[in-house]
Amino acid sequence: MKKKIFLFGELSLMSSIRFTKKIALVDCNSFYVSCERLFNPKIRKKPVVVLSNNDGCIISRSNEAKALGIKMGEPYFKAKDIIVKNNVQVFSSNYSLYGDLSRRVMRTLKRFNSDIEIYSIDEAFMDLSNFPDNEIADVGKEIRNTVLQWTGIPTSIGIAKTKTLSKVANHIAKKKQSGVTSLIGIENLDPILEKIEINDIWGVGRQLTKFYQKNGIYNAKQLKNKSNTWIKKSSNVLSSRTAMELRGIPCIDLEKTASKRKSCVVSRSFGKRVESFQELKEAVANYCLNASEKVRSESLVAKSVTVFVRTSPFQRNFGYYSNSKTIDFPIATNNSIEIVKAAVSILESIFKNGYRYQKAGVMLTGLSNDTERKNLFSSEKDEKINNLMRSIDNTNYRYGRSTLSLASAGVHKKWNMRREYSSKIDTADFYCMPKIRIG
Ligand SMILES: [Mg+2]
Incomplete structure (x- = not known):
């Protein structure tokens, strides 16, 4: 869309034009x-x-x-x-x-x-x-x-x-x-705020709703008109900010920069209980592939990997077991092969036979910028592995997820989440593109 550009002279002439927040x-x-x-x-x-x-x-x-x-x-x-x-x-x-x-x-x-x-x-x-x-x-x-x-x-x-x-x-x-709907330029918002129930106000959760209702505050207008001292005394500073904002005074800034993530977790409940090491290994390897792809796409490397497994806490008659372990990499990495290898070795040490596993997960932690590592420890072998990873990512992006994978990630994936009614649409899959017939 075209943005209007105002010249200085023009602006001073148009005193009626306002630029409020x-x-x-x-x-x-x-x-x-x-x-x-x-x-x-x-x-x-x-x-x-x-x-x-x-x-x-x-x-x-x-x-x-x-x-x-x-x-x-x-x-x-x-x-x-x-x-x-x-x-x-x-x-x-x-x-x-x-x-x-x-x-x-x-x-x-x-x-x-x-x-x-x-x-x-x-x-x-x-x-x-x-x-x-x-x-x-x-x-x-x-x-x-x-x-x-x-x-x-x-x-x-x-x-x-x-x-x-x-x-x-x-x-x-x-x-x-x-x-x-724009509320800009409306002098008196009371008739509107009166119709907004207290639990529909942003930042007012279930507990706070109960508390306000007990004190006779049922809608946004009533909260707006309560004194800051009362709100601060009986609740907290955040609540008084909400009231100020209802009065039209901006107190909560836009959080524009998404802070770089410090960790990346991939974990799922299985579609059916998993008992064999082989199946659990496939699941963990798949989660590693997803996590490392995500980390690579943000140009990050991980310092360590954690694997956790657990059985259902609601089926204790089958015995409850839960465990996790973390391994540090010698040098921070986002190489799928290295991450899968470490995760499988963790799984070997925490897997116990005879349990019906319900959930497993992988967490990459200590994430940092890839470029710093490259400057410090770049070798020819690293370069080759980076190229390989890039080719895998590009291929999967073009031809659909898991086109290229590791053998350890398995093929049948019986443990996969139940998704009986999935549309299976994948915008990264060429063959999912809608077809249009002309003529
Ligand atoms: Mg929505």
């Missing part, structure tokens, strides 16, 4: 469902739900599914009756797809302003203070249209003076056809 909260609508719909137009107007890991609970619902009374977080088996009766489309979660589409949405938002805080996989705060107040609603609409056009994901956008108020605005935007 403006924060937008962009939230993707029913994000996981929207991702699935993107590649499957047949389910666009139908009720759809997405399940959590191992097909446990409902974690995303389309509006049609909400209208049927299916609740957020409800276990799948409890909702099964309604689902079957109404022919609700069910999907296992496909996080690599959602992660990829999330990155595309965020990249699109950055085109409008690089000052964004990625708050979660489907939400971001943006600083839009450099747009004039009187144009802000249109800017919001343009952001929404662009994201929809470029990524296919529908969003709701709330704009206000503070982060907390932008959440309130977003709450309202979600119920509107246009999907955009």
Whole structure:
């Protein structure tokens, strides 16, 4: 979009144009469902739900599914009756797809302003203070249209003076056809805040809700009007910040720089209990491959690797066992082969026969920048291994995950997570590209 450039003279003439602080909260609508719909137009107007890991609970619902009374977080088996009766489309979660589409949405938002805080996989705060107040609603609409056009994901956008108020605005935007609500320029927000229940305010959790209700505070207007001294005395400083923000005074800054991660964990519950060392080894090797790929993609190296295994704490009649161990590398590394080797040797030392394992995981810790290591310890052999890793990553990126893998990671993967209803769409897989027939 075109940004308006104001010349000095022009600015002084346009005293009516104001540039107050403006924060937008962009939230993707029913994000996981929207991702699935993107590649499957047949389910666009139908009720759809997405399940959590191992097909446990409902974690995303389309509006049609909400209208049927299916609740957020409800276990799948409890909702099964309604689902079957109404022919609700069910999907296992496909996080690599959602992660990829999330990155595309965020990249699109950055085109409008690089000052964004990625708050979660489907939400971001943006600083839009450099747009004039009187144009802000249109800017919001343009952001929404662009994201929809470029990524296919529908969003709701709330704009206000503070982060907390932008959440309130977003709450309202979600119920509107246009999907955009701006509270900029509204002098008295009381009639709006009165309708926002205390537990719907950003930063007010379950405990705090109970406490406020006990003290006669049921909505955002009531909290806004409470004195800071009372809030600080009876709760904490964070709560008084929330109240200040409801008054339109910015107290919570945008966290723009995603701090470099210090560790990388890959762990899963198995789709079925695992008893053999071989299967456990395959799972651990796979987690190592995922973790090292992630670490390489951020140009980091790990100082140590931890492996942990455990049986189900709820099936104690089969005996409970849990253990973990860490190994330090002689030189920090992101080489898959080296990481798998170390992890397998840990597993050999902590694996015990006769248990039904439910979960295993791998953690790479002490992450640091790859370049420092390269300067210190680069050798010809290192260079060869780096090239090999790069080729593996590129091949898997082009032709789908696990095209190139290590033999120790196995082929059958019987232990894999239960994903009975997965759409199996992989945006990194050439063969998943939608086909268009012309003529
Ligand atoms: Mg959302």
